[in-house]
Amino acid sequence: MIRFVSLRLLRALVTILAVMTFAFVVLRMSGDPAEVLLGPDVPQNVIDAFRKQWGLDAPLWQQYLSYLGAIFSGDFGLSMRDRSPAIDLVMERIPATLQLTIPALLLKLGIGIPAGIYAALHRDSALDRGVIFLAILGFTIPSFVMGLVLVLIFAVTLGVLPSGGIGTWQHAILPAITISIGGIGILARFSRSAMIEVLGQPYIRTASAKGVKWRDVVRGHALPNAAVPIVTIVGFMVGSLIAGAVVVETIFSWPGIGRLLIVSVSNRDLAVVQCILLLIAAVMVVSNLVVDLLYGWLDPRLRAQPAH
Amino acid sequence: MTFANPSETPTRRRGVLRAATSVPPAVGFGMLWLALMVLCALFANWVRPYDITQMDLSARLSPPGTPGHWLGTDELGRDVLSRLIQSVRVSLVIAFGATIISAVFGTTLGFLAAQFRGVVEHFVVMLADFQAALPFLIMSLAVLAFFGSSMWLLVCLMGFYGWERYARIARGLAISAGAQGYAAAVVQLGATPRRVYLHHILPNVASTLIVSMTLTFPEIILMESGLSFLGLGVQPPETSLGNMVGFGREYLTTAPWIMLGPAVVIMLTTLSISLVGDWLRDKLDPTIR
């Protein structure tokens, strides 16, 4: 078990390092931030001073090392726009994003999993087909279309809900629903197929052949076993709590991480973009790690396999 | 990333027979729609009534049903139908190109991992870990924003989407073929690795790979239209489905038809591919989800 955990931890660290390198390479190699920020008509000495100030005059590998060093000491740099620490800018946006993504996650879990399990238990019924169709529809509608259609109906036509911005709880309803639709579809389909697979297993047939009541078979044997694969998907959804709202925040002018990312990207604010990339990757890696460990705990067979 | 070894599918032939005789109506609709879209994309230049940049300032924001502009016009008086047809072409070309790149890239990596194991395998797993850590949209956002968007970059970038699925399948099937099976036998006959992979393993995994392409294809369409919607994908004056929705968004209240047309097309297309793909998967290869 120790071997499994330590290998998994090592992989997580390597991944974080890879993301850090990616962020550095893409952001530093793509253009000169000095020219972008200062504009084209600035005298050379001002540009030089700016570069010196931000350490952009050093060789690239030196910039890379000091970048890594700074991150490991918790320094994510200053936003080039208003000189405040990037990490502060990012952190103050997190609550807003979570206000959307957590209710959305609850919606996904609360609707997707029961719908999928219900469909699996009533396989090939009209309701099952309906669930499958809606599920496919759910994740084939792009979130920006879904969001705009909801705005068109509930804000523009009916006028019952605000079309954007943050404020009352009503403001969060449309964006949260928009975020959740795709996930509900994915979870419903996934739980359905996981459940169908489990129901076909010999131990289920054995249990029901022994005369165990079907209800108890489902509760005692089918659900716990179907839960194992579902955990993976849910883990991925937890991992994207921070990153999953970029498009929707843009549609609804919601001041969360996603909006900050889009704005910083268009302003070429290196420090902030780096910080967001690392934050997203860290959350993802940690939740994947937790899922893997949880998985090993739920399904002891997996521990015996090599770690990939 | 977990590499599973899909098992053999003994019922394949029966599946094909049954498939030919009964096509559910939804799948039939999907096939028709996809055929229409492909025709649209192939013959866009002949089909569309106007040039996509041709403005008719006297007929700005005409609603659908206006004679000469059956789907209406946008804020500059450009014909929505013409732009829609061109958008279908652009979006399909990007998604198709990217799907091919992704399949080739992923399959190659999977085969390399199966052939060399060890370090190569660790490297592929690391790449997959990296991809799992950074949501694709976010990664693309960073790359496109800082390198600027061009058609080529967009296709190549999208081509990195979903490769790990092919890699996993290709590696798993290659290893199971190599351990005891026909691939080991062919190696024993003196065949070069190139012959083993191209003549034997690739044809044997092709149907599984093609079915996984039907999973990747709609996802790439969604990804590209999402990026274009955010203004980082296809750039004006060229147009794509996402980009039309993005610009049409500002006229949501006054001229919703500008965005509804492309929105419906995106939905129907991804839905059709998913329906057809699901059906194909059930019939041909039930081992992958």
Added chain:
Amino acid sequence: MSPLLEANDLVRVYAGRKGLFGKAVPVRAVDGVSLRVNRGETLGIVGESGSGKSTLGRLLLGVDPAQGGTVQFDGQQLPEAGTQAWRALRARMQMVYQDPLAALDRRLTIATQIREPLDIHRVGTPEQREARVAELMRAVGLRPDQAGRYPHELSGGQRQRVVIARALATDPDLLVCDEPVSALDVSIQAQVVNLLRELQGDGRLSMVFISHDLKVVRNLCDRVAVMYLGRIVEEGPSEELFANPQHPYTQALISSVPEPGRALDSRVILQGEPPNPARRPSGCAFHPRCARATDICRGQVPDLIPVAPGQTAACHHVTGARATRAA
């Protein structure tokens, strides 16, 4: 004349693992095996599952690398697997597999597959290759109209004929058959065994015949080597070895084959656990199951010593002189 194939002190070790996260335990699948196969001769290798006989077959072909020891084919050291020289040598040494369905590509017709070695080694013109395929199919008893069939459309015995035809395509000097009949129905086994006997007929083909089926081995082989946990415990000419086995293990194996006219209660029944290569007993690996085991068996590994002309055995209780058959 030098032997066609000569192996000296071959060792193959796998890294087995004890428990889930335990330390890696080396498993010596093949542990110091030496043997020779003369031209035109068939050598049988018998043993229970786990005795390392299949691994030995792969070592002899150079498919798996040996950690120790050497294999010489026609007086030349075997090249490393995967090299150009190794691939070229495949035209001269071939293999027949236990499961013919797994060994065939289910997407290609059998004619294409029989032809494949010719394509790989660029033997002859396309027309000559076609002719050779027809000739091979006739030789193994397949009908010409079956050329366009796919493996799953054939019976198990026919598939094995395809595998044999493919192996013979380049007219090899050596054929290693790894349990070629054990996956087949008994009624079909005889057909394949007869086919192999026919191939021995002209005396040009050498064979290594790996099997746990003593009757088939006796029927086909000129000499027989008995393996137990990675080592050869007895070797000798087929007739003598079956008539007069020296090693207690060989005796037990031979007496386990039911024979008409012999009472069942005279059999030597093998006792104790079946052999596990991961937990190899000290000394003579057979001692926990041997009725004659004494202290020396637990402490010392016996060497192969000559017990009769051409016959060797590795047992502390067998002397150089011909011993009487012990119970």
